[in-house]
Amino acid sequence: MSNPDPSADSSNLALGRLRALLDDSSFEGEQRLPPERVLAAQIGIGRRALRRALEVLEAEGRIWRHQGKGTFLGPRPAHSPTSLEELTKRTHPLEVMDVRLEIEPALARLAAVRATNGDIERLLRLAEKTASSSDADGRELWDSALHRTIAEAAGNSLLLAIFDMVDRIRQDTTWRLLRERARSGERQQIYVEQHRRVIAAIAQREAHAAEHAMREHLELVREGLLKVMTAPLPDQVDGQMLKAPVTASTKKEIRHGT
Amino acid sequence: MSNPDPSADSSNLALGRLRALLDDSSFEGEQRLPPERVLAAQIGIGRRALRRALEVLEAEGRIWRHQGKGTFLGPRPAHSPTSLEELTKRTHPLEVMDVRLEIEPALARLAAVRATNGDIERLLRLAEKTASSSDADGRELWDSALHRTIAEAAGNSLLLAIFDMVDRIRQDTTWRLLRERARSGERQQIYVEQHRRVIAAIAQREAHAAEHAMREHLELVREGLLKVMTAPLPDQVDGQMLKAPVTASTKKEIRHGT
DNA sequence: ATCCCGAACCAATTTGCAAGTGGTTCGGTG
DNA sequence: CACCGAACCACTTGCAAATTGGTTCGGGAT
Structure with missing residues (x-):
């Protein structure tokens, strides 16, 4: 046989x-x-x-x-890393921006529907603070507070938790220089104007307008980030700061292109 | 002194x-x-x-x-409230569905752009498994695997982590009975059809169609969840049990087989 | 009486170890 | 050559002991 x-x-x-x-x-x-x-x-x-x-x-x-x-x-259950540090290692600024572009317009839309008048008052005060802030540190703090207040006003605790998670990753110290450079100069004024537009739409309960304004704002932020990352700096290079994000982002950038 | x-x-x-x-x-x-x-x-x-x-x-x-x-x-390290248990306590099924409605259509759209052919093959196999699964446990497992594979194919590790977080909350044991009831009966067949539509759109690289199909799917899931939550005790255990007028106090209309 | 110290206990965390499990290699048997 | 039994390795789990901050109690010095 x-x-x-x-x-x-x-x-x-x-x-x-x-x-x-x-x-x-x-x-x-x-x-x-x-x-x-x-x-x-x-x-x-x-x-x-x-x-x-x-x-x-x-x-x-x-x-x-x-x-x-x-x-x-049954099928193998998917493993999932919830550790913030691990996640920060595995992601990069552009991914974070993509996520913000998906989530924050939705938050603005929801905020336009569900925000209390108290929320709106807080937003207006924060917008002033952001506009009048002089140093880079202050701008970043007030800006972060502004975005988070919108996320709070959306009234979805799970979405808020997600926003916080993304925000903590975004504020990772490794990307601090990157953020400062992306925010510097005349962009800040445009950002202030865009913030005003988002808040105005929320205050007037125009959900679609709020979503649109927020998306426009984040797209500009994303563009600024891209410019800083692709055509950067003749000087003040900090090797340590750049090493980790660059390797990760270059890899992903290829995926973007394909 | x-x-x-x-x-x-x-x-x-x-x-x-x-x-x-x-x-x-x-x-x-x-x-x-x-x-x-x-x-x-x-x-x-x-x-x-x-x-x-x-x-x-x-x-x-x-x-x-x-x-x-x-x-x-040094200062006390910041406590991250990303704890799943805490979050599960503070949220509820409808919030989770709202979040899925914001995130997963975006994931489907991204997947349509970035999915590899290998991803698409896996999706097709999973769709078959989901369709042919008999018991409720199996259906849920395969369905979860299907949605996660789409999230993987989207190619954004941060979004994937967010999806996992939401999915773990969704699978909380507390809501298990709720999910089973929401999935039972003829809805499962519609879900299978909707899955096919989403995957077909991804396979044909139709980003907008994929996003739309996924949103339609999740809206139906949300609707089913709402029905189960608002009209409790479907009492479709056995036909004999059903005709008992014991539930006369319930003025909710009994769902006829549509 | 007041304050301090040592000791003991409680609660949360870490560590070490043993058992159990899949992954692998070896020699023996037909 | 295929198969089996056994042993060993790598990884996970569970549990008990040790470690550590948090707390209470009694004795003693002032």
Whole structure:
């Protein structure tokens, strides 16, 4: 007898019995299968043959395994890093801007609908503060407070938490110089004007206008960031500051282009 | 001059020696101070006096302490309320759905632009799995995997992290029954069809169509959730149970099979 | 009486260790 | 050559002990 597959002698047997087990609804409610050693003994085959069968099932997506944990039914649950530091390492300023462009216009729209008059008063005061702020540090603080107040006024605690998360990443010390350069000069005045427009739209309950104004504002911020990142500095290079973001961003920039 | 503070006899002594220690740069590179018991012995005072001195330093912001951890130099690191449990307590299903309605259409649009062919293949396979899944648990798993794969394909790690955060909150065990009821019955088939439409749009690189299809899908999901929440106890357990007029007090109209 | 110290206890955290699990390699057996 | 049993490695989990800040209590000095 010529067997074309040399490794399918008892592994196929194991595979069959395993499929039978899985379909037999023996583990209907169970998420976790017995350990390989036990399972092998139950089926009556060796552990090696069992593992070959499990590999097939894993490739099919019917089970997933993890060393030290066990073998489980269903698709592999996706891992998720919630650590802020980890996230800051894995992202870069342009990604953050993209996220802001998705979230903050929605926040402005919601704020236009749900903001209390108290919220609007606070926004107006903050806008003045932002406009009259002289130093870069102050501008950044007031600007951050302004955006966050809009996020608060939107009245969705989960969205607010997301905004805070993004904002903390944005304020990462590594990108501090970058932000200062992107904000310097005449852009600041345009930003102040755009802030006024957003707040006016919110105050007049014009949801669509608020969303539009916020998107316009963030698009300009994004543009400024891009300019600073792509055509920067003849001097005052700080290698440490630039190294980490540049490597990450260049990689992603390629993805943008494709 | 009489001493107005009766509790400053040896605590002040401890405070002086502590300040000396901190300024002496003895712990220059160190972030962590010795345990209170050791430190008290070193300075030569009692633990109680030491703790009073430490309280002052903590109030000044020069150190921070945490039970079980130790005493550390510098300001207390900012506590990030990104804790999932805390967040789950403060939000509710409708907020989560609103957030999904803001984020996932954007993810679908981005995925239509950036998805690799491998991504699209995975999406197609997942759609089949979701459609052919029989039990509620399986449907939920495959559905979650499908939505997450779209989020992955969008190619923005920060947005993906946000999606994961929202998804974990959504999958909170407290809302499990709610989700099962919202998914039951004929809605599942519509969902499958809507999934196909989203994936088809992504595969054909129609960004706007993908965004629109995803928004339509989530709006239906939201509507289902609303129905389940506002018209509780569908009582579709068995036909026999249903005709019992026990629920006469419920003036809500019973959902007929439409 | 007041204040301080030492000791003991409580609560939160970290650490160390053992058990359990998948991943791998080895020699033995037919 | 295929298979098995065994042993070992790598990773995870769970638990108990040790560590540490937080608190209370009794004794003693002033």
